[in-house]
Amino acid sequence: MLKISVKVQFSSILVSYLSCYIGAIIPITALYKQMANSFNSISGAKRSLHLHVAREIARAILSGELAQGSIIPSEMVLCEQFGISRTALREAVKLLxxxxxxxxxxKIGTRVVEKINWNFLDPQLIEWMEGLTDINDFCNQFLGFRRAIEPEACALAAQNATVEQRKELSSVFQKMSELNSAPELDIEAWIDIDIQFHRIIFFSTGNDFYLPFGNILTTMFEHFIAYSSEEGGTCFNEHRLIYEAIMIGDSTKARETSREHLQSINHRIKE
Amino acid sequence: MLKISVKVQFSSILVSYLSCYIGAIIPITALYKQMANSFNSISGAKRSLHLHVAREIARAILSGELAQGSIIPSEMVLCEQFGISRTALREAVKLLxxxxxxxxxxKIGTRVVEKINWNFLDPQLIEWMEGLTDINDFCNQFLGFRRAIEPEACALAAQNATVEQRKELSSVFQKMSELNSAPELDIEAWIDIDIQFHRIIFFSTGNDFYLPFGNILTTMFEHFIAYSSEEGGTCFNEHRLIYEAIMIGDSTKARETSREHLQSINHRIKE
DNA sequence: CCTTTGATAAATCATACAAATAAAATCAAG
DNA sequence: CTTGATTTTATTTGTATGATTTATCAAAGG
Structure with missing residues (x-):
């Protein structure tokens, strides 16, 4: 813990932010250690101190409490407020x-970069947005994004998937089929296998630029998008069409079926 | 500088890597400070020590010298090899x-994550790939990726661009037009304005997920893709069609013209 | 087989010093 | 006295280092 005298004047923005999210009076270290166990299970993101701090600062930025272009409080001030060492704070800042x-x-300080430069395609960043945006709007934006990526990914997968990847896709589709024919839909299992299905497609494109979308999709599904049981049912046929097109290597058909799939779905929002 | 005795046995992989890229005998600190000025201008990436180290480690990973799933040498060993403090090394590791x-x-150590989880859409990461991949293949993959993103982005921009964004696009196109009608093509200026043209389109989608592509495209153009003068000439008409479609808000036409543009181009490779 | 214990590597803390630079103070020329 | 250039100073991040804590594997012991 730092021993310098407390400066009374500091950024009112971050103070209000802190009192809102953590409570500014109790030293954060103690509070954090107290909460560590209960938080651990929630998202696994609080294991390390610097990650915890990074998340808090990131959310202050994403929510707009720390304005774009503004200078955040100096390292010393932030260390005091969070009750952590400079090492931990600096690692958090490096992460962001x-x-x-x-x-x-x-001499300048640490500045919040303009939104234009934020890496929105970082799964961790997407995770941190939970509860900060209008989920409905966010999911619709994501859908508008999937409509660009996935049809092309399916087309490329149909063309470039290796034998092993086709086998893997086949086995995943098999499980999908079993889940679908069960008397009652196991939603948990369906989400899991659905994610796997789309992941394999991205990994089968043979194009490195598509790789990250596997994780992005997973993060979005796990944090923002919910399923209804009817939807799972109706989706199966569409998945089958995509699957078949990829397996026979018909890239045009793969693109088309994927596009139709994405036109028909309407993301259900979590909670 | 660490004062502990030098352990003789350490990862032969990283050692060979070091001797290859930096030279293992001279302390890196000295060497780095010597090179700092000359490097500064090249990419601006060597300003800080941890960034320099992060780049070196990243390139060792990207090139495969540090295998996926393998454990890299412990902090102490790496500190010695790079001749830096643990602080700097840890910040580099956090960055990666x-x-x-x-x-x-x-207790485990620091592990190289599987390629599947690498964030290929990070501009800095893309920058670091310079000289490590087959540029031709890399650019073709990128082209296959643009073919997914850009037509949709153009369609969305036609639909959602604000008045200010349309004005901005218009002024950029104006400059483009002037450059095109000049007796001799100023390639530098053309690249610059071409990048701006595409950036504005991404920013005009009204969809946050498209924002990062402005920077990704910029990085690719600046580091990997070269222009020939004839190409700039033939491209102008295609840009005009895209521009007009966006300005009149015809999303279908914007998508089509962008698609045609991306079909016709063949990225020229730098050097 | 399960538990305990010890060794090890990363995680965090605290402090010191270096480097960069914005802003203030000083100096020089008109 | 004013103005512009220059130097100095103060502040903030950057780097270094050693001590302490925590997590986890692995081996010893019940």
Missing amino acids: TSKGLLQSRP | TSKGLLQSRP
């Missing part, structure tokens, strides 16, 4: 710098 | 962890 949220220079 | 390249746990 890497994602395009912050940028720091000597 | 944030990009999905590394993951570290107590």
Whole structure:
């Protein structure tokens, strides 16, 4: 713990933010250690101190409480407020710098970068948005994005998937088929296998730029998108069409079926 | 500088890597400070020590010298090899962890994550690939990726661009037109304005998920893709068609013209 | 087979010093 | 006295280092 005298004047923004999310009076270290276990299970994101702090700062940025272009409080001030060492804080800042949220220079301080430069395609960043945006709008934007990516990915997969990948896709589809024919839909299992289905397609494109979308899709499904049982049922046929097109290597058909699939679905929102 | 005695046995992989890229004998700190100025101008990436180290480690991973799933040498060993403090090394590792390249746990060490989880859509990561991949293949993959993203982005921009964004696009197109009608094509200026043209389109989609592609495209153009003068000429008409479609809000036409543009181009490779 | 214990590597803390630079203070020329 | 250039100073991030804590594997012991 730092021993310098407390400066009374500091960013009112972050203070209000802190009191909102953590409570500014109790030293965060104690509070954190107290909560560590209960939080661990929720998202697995609080294992390390710097990650916890990074998340808090990121959410302050994403929510707009720390305005774009503004200078956040200096390292010393933040260390006090979070009750952590400079090492931990700096690692948190480095993490956010890497994602395009912050940028720091000597004497100037650490600045919140313009939204234009935020790396929205980072799964961790997407996770951190939970509860900060209008989920409905967010999911619709994501859908508008999937409509660009997935049809092309399916077309490429139909063309480039290796034998092993086709086998894997086949076995996943098999499980999908079993789940679908069961008397009652096991939603948990369906979500899991649905994610796997789409992941394999991205990995089968033979194009490195499509790889990250497997994780992005997974994050979105696990944090923002919910299923209804009817939907799972109706979706199966569409998945079958995509599957068949990829397996026979018909890229045009794969693109078409995927496009139709994405036109028909309407993401259900969590909670 | 660490004062512990040098352990003779360490990862031969990283050693060979080091001797290859930096030279293992001279302390890196000195060497780095010597090179700092000359490097600064090249990419601006060497300003800080941890960033420099992060880049080196990242390139060792991207090139495959540090195998996926393998454990990299411990902090102490790496500190010695790079001649830096643990602080700097840890910040470098945090940076790479944030990009999905590394993951570290107590007692285990720091592991290279599977390629599946690498964040290929991070501009910095793309920058670091310079010289490590077959550029031709890399650019073709990128083209296969643009073919998915850009037509949709153009369609969305036609639909959602604000008045200010349309004005901005218009002014950029104006400059494009001037450059095109000049007796001799100013390639530098054309690249610059071409990048701006596409950036504005991404920013005009009204969809946050498209925002990162502005920077990705910029990075690719600046580091991997070269222009020939004839190409700039033939491209102008295609840009005009896209521009007009967006300005009149015809999303279908915007999608089509963009698609045609991407079908016709054949990325020229740098050098 | 299960539990305990020890060794090890990362995680965090605390402190010191270096480097960069914005802003203030100083100096020089008109 | 004013103005512009220059130097100095103060502040903030950057780097280094050693101590301490925590998590986890692995081996010893019940």
